[in-house]
Amino acid sequence: MVNSINFLLLFSLLVFAPFCHCKKKVGGYLYPQFYDDSCPKVEEIVKSIVAKAVTKEPRMAASLLRLHFHDCFVKGCDASVLLDSSGTIISEKRSNPNRNSARGFEVIDEIKSALEKECPHTVSCADILTLAARDSTVLTGGPSWGVPLGRRDSLGASISGSNNNIPAPNNTFQTILTKFKLKGLNIVDLVALSGSHTIGDSRCTSFRQRLYNQTGNGKSDFTLDQNYAAQLRTQCPRSGGDQNLFVLDFVTPVKFDNYYFQNLLANKGLLSSDEILLTKNQVSAALVKKYAESNDLFFEQFAKSMVRLGNITPLTGSRGEIRKHCRKINT
Structure with a gap:
């Protein structure tokens, strides 16, 4: 009887150890309290x-x-x-x-x-x-x-x-989704993480083809609002101005919110990789609409997807090193 109790105790420790939120540094697992003792600040x-x-x-x-x-x-x-x-x-x-x-x-x-x-x-x-x-x-x-x-x-x-x-701005929807899946992420993560384009800028060179020659026929992307396209062309010419910067979300460019998704619904997503979330896949289009309607829903999923992103094949335990300077490996 004692032996069977000991076996059950050992079994439970082995099974549930990965889920432990204790401070012990278990090799191979990431947890928020990792530096509580070694670097609390x-x-x-x-x-x-x-x-x-x-x-x-x-x-x-x-x-x-x-x-x-x-x-x-x-x-x-x-x-x-x-x-x-x-x-x-x-x-x-x-x-x-x-x-x-x-x-x-x-x-x-x-x-x-x-x-x-x-x-x-x-x-x-x-x-x-x-x-x-x-x-x-x-x-x-x-x-x-x-x-x-x-x-x-x-x-x-x-x-x-x-x-x-x-993922590149001119990749097809399927190529981008495949790149996400190869990293263990899914279509929900793809749409939610694309929402980070609610802040920041993009260079003219990243979306120029949408303005002048999207499908090789010398015409602009028909999924792009034409007034918006005309506005973009004033600062993003056919040649030159490669590094000219444009806000990804023209409504609230420095505020993290769900206007990115609302802009997509208005055909005013800056990058091709943004707009195809609405135009190339029914599941992603439904998610765009959901996040455009609810900032709370977007925030909730973005947080979850960022944790999933941060969990992509980390080096733990004794693998890799703790660099002294981030730009070079330790000598």
Whole structure:
């Protein structure tokens, strides 16, 4: 009898250990309390520096959110996007999705420097990126969520992964959905996370084809409101002006809300990858309408999908390392 009780006790410990919210550092699991003992001020420090950066330049919130997304979609959420080229490493910053557009690296550097002073060699750059993305959302009026922590940093980068895995503005709906599914995300995550385009800017080069030659016939995209298209053409010419910036949400460009989805319903989504959520798939179109109707519903799902995004193949336990400087691996 005693042996069977011991067996049941052992069995329950093995089965339920992954769901434990205790502070013990269990290798392989992310949980919000990971730094409670080793660096209790981590969230406070990250938030204060992000707040300072966003106050100085509101656009930075979208840039930090995008940096986390572009990190996770390559090799998982491992801070590979932060590495500069050196030795055998070719930086992901040179890839098509990041070149001349990925930004916010200096803010991450400042956070890392502050955390190295507070608790040396403890907090990973990958966790900093994840926390900065959450804080950027909250600071612009979006939802908050508990961020599971305990990621470690990669020992390398993948420029090919950055070029191939990150959804592009001119990808087809099916290509984008496939890229999400390969990362363990679904169509609900795709639509909700696209809602991050409620803040931030895009370059002329990312949507020019919609204005002049969407289907190869020399005409603009018929799914784009023509008055809106005419307005965009004034600052995004057929050639030149590649880096000219345009707000993704022209109604509330620096406020995190559901106007992005309302704009889609009015055929005023800036990128092709935005508009196809409404025009190419019935399930995604229904979700666009739901989120356009309810800001609360969008916020609730966005928070859930951001946690799922942050859980893409993290390095945990003894894999990877805790970088001293986010731009280079430890020597």
